[in-house]
Amino acid sequence: MLKRKGKAVLGIVAALATLTAFSTKEYPKKWAKDDPSEPIFSNFTYTGEDAVYRDNPLKRSEFYSPILQGCYPDPSITRKGDDYYLVNSSFAMFPGVPIFHSKDLVNWTQLGHVLDRESQLKVQTTGISAGIYAPDIVYNPHNDMFYMITTQIASGIGNMVVKTKDPKEGKWSDPIKLDFDGIDPSLFFDDNGKAYVLHNDAPDKGRQRYEGHRVIKLWEYDSQTDQVVKGTDRIIIDGGVDPAKNPIWIEGPHLYKKAGKYYLMCAEGGTGSDHSEVIFSSDHITGPYTPAAKNPILSQRHLAKNRPNPVEWAGHADLVEGPNGAWYGVFLAVRPNEAKRVNTGRETFILPVDWSGEWPVFEGGMEALKPSVKVPAGVENRTNTEGYFPNGNFTFSDPLTAGKLDHRWVALRGPREKFLQITSTGTILKPYAADISEQKPISALFYRQQHKNFESTVSLAYVPASESDLAGITCLQSEKYHYVLGITKRGTEDYIVLARNENGSSRIVAKEKIKPTGKVKFRVKAVGDSYQFAYALDGHNFRNVGTTVSGDILSTDLAGGFTGALIGIYSTIANKIR
Template sequence: MKKKTMNPIFFKNKTNLIAAVALLSFSGLSAQTFSDFSYKGNDKIYSDNPLKSDEFYSPILQGTYPDPSITKKGDDYYLVNSSFSMFPGVPIFTSKDLVNWKQVGHVLDRPSQLKVEKGGVSQGIYAPDIKYNKHNDTFYMITTQFAGGVGNMMVKTKDPAKGWSEVQKLNFDGIDPAIFFDDDGKAYIVHNDAPPQGTEQYNGHRVIKIWDYDLEKDQVVAGSDKIIVNGGVDLSQKPIWIEGPHIYKYKGKYYLMCAEGGTGGNHSEVIFMADSPKGPFVPAKNNPILTQRYFPRDRKEKVDWAGHADLVEGPNGQWYGVFLAIRPNVNNRVTKGRETFILPVDWSGTYPVFENGLVPMKPKLKLPQGVKNLTGQNGFFPNGNFTFNDKLTEKNLDYRWIAMRGPRENFISATKNGVKVTPFETNIKAVAPVSALFHRLQHEDFETSVTLDFKPKSNKELAGITCYQSEKFNYVFGITKKDKDFYIVLERTEKGESKLIASEKIGLSKNIKLQVVGDKDELSFNYALDGKNTKNLGGKVSADILSTDVAGGFTGSLIGLYSTLSNDIKP
């Protein structure tokens, strides 16, 4: 195997040192190569709502792409999302029309920027904000990193597609920071924080603070902080979790937009206005300006939890807002997680309002004037019902492939036959880097498959597919060994407790094809020893443990190509 050049920082972490040794020499391990990956979505909402030539689908990013933030330079738009403990972190997309998006990489793509190796799946990066500063031609990404003692932080670049700076830690507490550049060149940071000690009135009582920001030192100005919102729109109503703030300047006025109600069924977006970035901010009388909380629970083609938005001026002067929401399945499960939606915004009045943001949302929108829908073509990200095929032979894998808590390059290498995985000692239940390549689950009805070249040498080796919500909630479907025989196994882990669903002795004369089929709220795990004729293992099983309402946390589900040297599944 060709040796890789290692960064000295890499060796500071014990887990990464083990990975490095494994990469450089693993003659005692079984070869395990994944190839011919296929993912196909078949959701009824899309077959029931085919697009016309002047339409596109929302969400624009399906699957776990929450907390969107957006900015613009010239004709180019850039959008980022929360990534928690996924590695690399903060996926970044670009577009010229707000419809057709290409992923250009990740903002945090180096271990020096992202300290999530010991973080649970819902720790790490929360609520990134991206903004372009025309005064110094620089992009800023500011976020909260709940890992590695980082806290609130900022990175910057001249070109979002060509790498970002090292982390600048910021000297304030709280979460969800966002940066604002005024017309006079001054900069400010707003964020969610706890109310002053001794003034908290109820559980969920938060405030929005603003700080002056020194662009030369890349730091908030000590002592400049001021509370500009206490509690939310109406403190007497005990609003909870005012967060995700953004400031905009429009027609000489300053607008503060925030999420309110918590990222669940009561989620909403609210707006305030002032004559100064430091207030006083007056809430709109028609708040909220975006929510789905008022409608019947059993409504058709349900969209829920809408909020945590960001605004941008789109083509032809039409404003748009990106925001998160969910689309629960038939059993009201949230397996796909919080996705990125978009709606036009009407700013003809004093305050902006999301068009059709206060009625049950529809899956389709009208295209901006003069824009063609090219999603899924020419490198543009797909949406709707689509198929993603990847032979896994390219040296540079598609950006959709991510790892958990550490770089994917620590355990993979490209070959002409597929991607070879060098397994870690950790298994899928570890709060540590795991040797699995992940792809987001983007549909409730789906088929995914991969071909695996693997003959384990011991019962400690396993390779296959994982359907992963977190380290405590997942399925593992793979190949291992018992005595002299090979077995295919299916294990369910719930609340950290694992149970063998089924196992079967198999002959492994050649590669095996593994398949997972999602149907509403059930999963089927199938395999084919001849590459064609599939056989089920374990019958249909519930997908409940892949849902946020069961597993908790903030992420949607992932499909992983997984390998380990610490298998504990016993056929």
């Protein structure tokens, strides 16, 4: 089962290590034109077809939530004028921290990634669920600057901040390391220009009362030096809403100011089935903070588990004033499949927020979440039109021949540019001497699984030279939990192999000897928890490789961690599937 976020994070923080240098053998072989051992992938397709969208078609006044399907967790949002910017956690994905832009909170485009350089993102040896946690994006009107503050669980970096004048230009600074412990930092700029940092931390030494006891700290922040002011830290929340009940994992703090009062909103209960969002207020920024009489203000934990189309784990929210002065909240939640497993990961949802009274209230946030939300007044839903990020049921097609990769393609632990070459016939993945089960940069591109039911295909031109060579597709939850379907060699003969890697132990599920043609088309289909892998040598007539296999190892429930399942194209010259 999924570990509570705080406990897992503490273990990772304790294991922070200095970045190690790579030997040259881990980088691609010398590139050669028309080398048949260099796999060329082309014509990738992904089609999602979930019943919840088919059975709940949108009215003109509605849009779907989640607004970002698949592994887009820990959303944070900010606004400058009528421009809205949203970011998500990215862990060991490279580039890191996807950033989205909207004019109306309904129609979103991906601008790229905040952390797109090795000088910003040092995750080369981390597990997939380490790296970048809970980014917070905020606009400071006093110096016309955008900040993204986060925790990088890698390479001894810890808490850090980057900044830019214009997120649309994509030129974020190198990280500035911040001198405090804990996770989930956020920034707040007061009306008078003073700046503050909030974050989750351990209680003072010797004062931890129970497992999961955490606190929220507040520091003054010097926006000239981009550092917290030493000696200004104070605990403003100790434990949570009701300390007598030993609340666990108070985290993800965000501070707001409305009508002269300060409002502190936090996640509570851990990022799993007990997740929730709670609210406090104070007349002074340093407290004391008093919880609302009705807390939590957002959760699904109390609802019947057998309800139709369940959405679970709701929490880790952020608020923004939307069009026409209406408030909205973005938050993470999950959509389990029929086996009650979470394969699509934690996704970004949105709800209107009623702040006409003293406290902000998520509209419907304590009820069973519905698949759609009303659009803000005067806004037209254009999410499935050209240029806007899709949601609902849709098809994504990429010939893999464009001069620049779609932003939805990510690598693990290192830049994509080091192992790929885009040509007029497809994208070459220069194979690394690293297997997919290793905590190293690997030669693979990944697309997030965004539906419970999907079909994905890709064409491959490739001739393996030895048993160490393999290229194909993967469905991956982590380096320890994944499936690989690929073409490799045994002796002088070519084989299609399907391997299952569970907790770091790999076994071949099925294998077939094939006539070497130099071309193959791979397919994976999922219907809830059942996945079926197949191949076609003629590009049309698919042959199943073995029977359906369980998606259990692609779920957060079994694999743990914080990511969702990824669909990848992959090559290696260090194949461990024998």
